[in-house]
Amino acid sequence: MVDLIKLRGVKRYYDVGGEIVRALDGVDLIINYNEYISIMGPSGSGKSTMMNMIGCLDSPTEGTYEFEGEKVHEMDDNQLASIRNRKIGFVFQTFNLLPKLTALRNVELPLIYANVPREHRLEKAKEALEKVDLLDRMHHKPNELSGGQRQRVAIARALVTNPSIILADEPTGNLDSKSGVEIMNVLDDLHDEGNTVILVTHEAYIAEHAHRTLHILDGKIEDDVRNNRPKTKIIIQEKNTST
Amino acid sequence: MFAFVESTRMALGAIWGNKLRAGLTTLGIVIGILAVTLMGTLISGLDRSFEKSMSFLGRDVLYISKYEWFSKQEWWEIRNRPDIKVEYVEKIKSQSKYVLAAAPVTMRTADISRGKETAVGINILGTTTEFLQTAFLNIDDGRFYTEGEDRSGARVIVIGYDVANILFENENPVGQKVKMGRYVFRVIGVAEKQGKFLGMFNIDNRAIIPFGTYQRLFSRRGWMRLEVKVDQEHIKDAKDDITAILRRLRGLHPGEKNNFAINQQDAFRQQYQTMKLAIGGTGIFITVLSLVVGGIGIMNIMFVSVKERTREIGVRKAIGATPGSIMQQFLLEALFICLFGGFVGVILALGGSFMIDKYIFPSAMPITLAIISLVISSIVGIIAGLAPSYKAARMDPIEALRYE
Numbered sequence: 019m020v021d022l023i024k025l026r027g028v029k030r031y032y033d034v035g036g037e038i039v040r041a042l043d044g045v046d047l048i049i050n051y052n053e054y055i056s057i058m059g060p061s062g063s064g065k066s067t068m069m070n071m072i073g074c075l076d077s078p079t080e081g082t083y084e085f086e087g088e089k090v091h092e093m094d095d096n097q098l099a100s101i102r103n104r105k106i107g108f109v110f111q112t113f114n115l116l117p118k119l120t121a122l123r124n125v126e127l128p129l130i131y132a133n134v135p136r137e138h139r140l141e142k143a144k145e146a147l148e149k150v151d152l153l154d155r156m157h158h159k160p161n162e163l164s165g166g167q168r169q170r171v172a173i174a175r176a177l178v179t180n181p182s183i184i185l186a187d188e189p190t191g192n193l194d195s196k197s198g199v200e201i202m203n204v205l206d207d208l209h210d211e212g213n214t215v216i217l218v219t220h221e222a223y224i225a226e227h228a229h230r231t232l233h234i235l236d237g238k239i240e241d242d243v244r245n246n247r248p249k250t251k252i253i254i255q256e257k258n259t260s261t
Numbered sequence: 262m263f264a265f266v267e268s269t270r271m272a273l274g275a276i277w278g279n280k281l282r283a284g285l286t287t288l289g290i291v292i293g294i295l296a297v298t299l300m301g302t303l304i305s306g307l308d309r310s311f312e313k314s315m316s317f318l319g320r321d322v323l324y325i326s327k328y329e330w331f332s333k334q335e336w337w338e339i340r341n342r343p344d345i346k347v348e349y350v351e352k353i354k355s356q357s358k359y360v361l362a363a364a365p366v367t368m369r370t371a372d373i374s375r376g377k378e379t380a381v382g383i384n385i386l387g388t389t390t391e392f393l394q395t396a397f398l399n400i401d402d403g404r405f406y407t408e409g410e411d412r413s414g415a416r417v418i419v420i421g422y423d424v425a426n427i428l429f430e431n432e433n434p435v436g437q438k439v440k441m442g443r444y445v446f447r448v449i450g451v452a453e454k455q456g457k458f459l460g461m462f463n464i465d466n467r468a469i470i471p472f473g474t475y476q477r478l479f480s481r482r483g484w485m486r487l488e489v490k491v492d493q494e495h496i497k498d499a500k501d502d503i504t505a506i507l508r509r510l511r512g513l514h515p516g517e518k519n520n521f522a523i524n525q526q527d528a529f530r531q532q533y534q535t536m537k538l539a540i541g542g543t544g545i546f547i548t549v550l551s552l553v554v555g556g557i558g559i560m561n562i563m564f565v566s567v568k569e570r571t572r573e574i575g576v577r578k579a580i581g582a583t584p585g586s587i588m589q590q591f592l593l594e595a596l597f598i599c600l601f602g603g604f605v606g607v608i609l610a611l612g613g614s615f616m617i618d619k620y621i622f623p624s625a626m627p628i629t630l631a632i633i634s635l636v637i638s639s640i641v642g643i644i645a646g647l648a649p650s651y652k653a654a655r656m657d658p659i660e661a662l663r664y665e
Binding site: 070073076096098100102103104108110114115116118124127128130131132133175179212 | 267274278280507570573575576577578579580581582583584585658659662
């Protein structure tokens with residue numbers, strides 16, 4: 019079986035006013051199905067570039083990136099858009115819902131770009147909203163929802179195309195701790211259901227939800243740790259701290 | 262290809278979200294389309310009334326008079342031309358085989374009265390019976406005078422439709438007596454209603470008396486023109502013939518210019534074409550100007566829209582929108598704004614043409630023009646949307662997502 023994600027010698031250099039910034043400087047990484055990974059690192063470490071690279075928003079300057087055997091490093095913009103659409107579900111720190119669309123329409127959006135017929139789209143969007151327990155709010159617009167609810171809509175949007183990975187960038191960064199716990203529970207559940215979840219965070223207690231933590235520094239993976247702490251314990255801890 | 266229906270829905274949604282802005286932006290397009298459609302309506306109306314007027318001047322009738330209808334010569338060059346004489350009629354008829362009928366026409370203004378009723382300022386024409394052929398005149402009631410009546414100077418009169426209405430409200434004018442100054446005339450016929458010539462000269466406001474009678478009662482001199490109906494297959498030949506005949510009659514040397522004018526319907530046509538060109542040119546100028554200004558306005562607002570929605574573009578790209586689908590979405594948005602402007606313009610123009618039809622002259626907006634207008638506004642929309650849409654399509658999703 020092919021690896022879900024395989025990076026070989028990935029480098030990403032930026033030219034910032036004549037100065038070369040080595041955002042990623044030779045990354046080798048393999049991610050398998052149903053892994054729960056967190057990516058940590060201080061700002062400027064290359065953490066964001068790493069996320070953009072895995073999310074197929076960016077292409078390597080050097081090196082190879084294969085996603086389920088598809089050669090991402092050779093793809094043009096249209097192919098990248100397609101792989102993002104089919105295989106990657108994004109969850110952003112700032113939710114990034116379209117403010118003029120209802121929750122249902124927001125969740126439906128990726129399916130539109132996947133050319134799914136309208137009836138199927140609505141059906142699938144409702145299913146996804148049901149998974150995050152927001153079916154009763156589907157006709158609300160983002161500004162009529164709480165932060166936690168918004169992030170759940172965003173997760174539903176990420177789930178709706180049945181992607182190979184869910185890529186969450188600081189998913190709790192804009193939430194109060196109670197909502198943060200709520201969102202982490204959703205992500206944990208998704209992992210338990212067999213999804214591959216990748217978290218980008220700088221909060222250690224969030225990273226601890228994952229089973230594997232990548233520490234990024236100066237564009238390189240400095241540390242790749244597997245933590246086997248039982249999940250339930252952490253949640254109890256958090257609940258205590260949040261009250 | 263990204264589903265067209267969805268792009269349309271998104272574009273319309275975005276416009277709806279910024280109704281006022283879209284509405285204001287489209288004003289330039291509205292004005293442009295309004296200008297082009299109203300101009301078209303105006304020209305079509307003018308065409309119609311022009312053609313109707315032209316039916317009074319037969320294509321195959323030559324009007325010989327002292328001056329050209331639309332002279333380009335200076336007045337002092339032509340003021341000493343000799344008068345047109347009635348004798349020319351016979352010469353022309355006998356010497357050119359292309360001439361079918363010819364009538365001298367002379368005219369003065371007079372009041373016609375009957376009892377207490379007076380028709381003021383009526384054009385009194387003195388002409389011969391062949392005028393019926395040269396002027397395409399039909400008699401509604403009664404008859405035209407005969408050659409005998411003409412020769413003998415009978416006091417008979419054929420009155421125009423309006424004159425009949427003024428003097429004989431509910432009676433049959435035929436056989437009745439009317440007075441022109443101190444002379445009494447017997448009405449023998451009423452001309453059919455003809456309307457106005459070029460919307461200015463009322464043709465129904467006239468009366469016709471025999472040429473002989475006119476000369477006896479009024480004047481043997483004065484303004485006169487000859488109306489000559491010619492073989493319509495040989496109008497040019499007839500014109501050449503008549504020119505030769507008149508030059509000979511007047512003893513002009515080969516180097517001298519004609520000191521008479523042979524006018525034709527074409528003179529009006531040329532004049533009209535010039536005017537139409539001027540109206541059309543002005544209209545097109547205004548249209549192009551407002552469409553360019555409107556188009557730039559739309560381009561501007563689309564750039565603003567793209568900038569404002571940078572984040573949205575980033576999100577859409579992250580979840581799988583291709584550059585093409587983003588391009589399509591913004592292009593459609595620009596297109597719909599312009600198309601909307603075009604629609605408003607056409608609807609306003611419909612109202613405008615209705616008013617023109619009601620208060621100025623009969624006209625209708627040509628349907629092809631409405632369609633062309635909508636096509637033009639679509640094209641403007643696409644052109645105006647091109648640069649902003651391209652900018653949106655090429656946006657880097659990472660930058661776009663980071664945009665605040």
